[in-house]
Amino acid sequence: MRKRDLDLIQHNLLKMRRRLMENLQRIKEDNLQAPPRVATGDSGTSQSHMADLASDHFDRENSLQLYLYERRLLHAIDEALHRIKEGTYGICAVCSSPINLRRLMAVPNTKLCIRCQEEKERNGVISKALKSRG
Numbered sequence: 001m002r003k004r005d006l007d008l009i010q011h012n013l014l015k016m017r018r019r020l021m022e023n024l025q026r027i028k029e030d031n032l033q034a035p036p037r038v039a040t041g042d043s044g045t046s047q048s049h050m051a052d053l054a055s056d057h058f059d060r061e062n063s064l065q066l067y068l069y070e071r072r073l074l075h076a077i078d079e080a081l082h083r084i085k086e087g088t089y090g091i092c093a094v095c096s097s098p099i100n101l102r103r104l105m106a107v108p109n110t111k112l113c114i115r116c117q118e119e120k121e122r123n124g125v126i127s128k129a130l131k132s133r134g
């Protein structure tokens, strides 16, 4: 891979990383550290109060999913930056063939070539299908 391409990818990764860190911080402040609403023990639980609780729970659930997703992404970006440093960036982790540059530009945190990625997704779908058949 040309150094210029690698520099560009590294630049993009660092930019993504910064944005993710900000997002994670915001989600954490907005949701995870906010004290949970506790029932005050009075029996006057109205219909609207229940709806409030439900939507609150929904928001939290969504935020948590987003938080976990973004943390995984952050981890993948850190790994990619590490591979750039080691000089192994752009090599598929499964079959060791070089990953297409266009793919790296589009998904800079990937560590699989398109063939192995497709293979992985196919396997994922199959094992999920098997599980749900149960």
Ligand SMILES: [Zn+2]
Pocket (backbone or CB within 6 Å): 092, 093, 094, 095, 096, 097, 112, 113, 114, 115, 116, 117
């Ligand atoms: Zn591969």
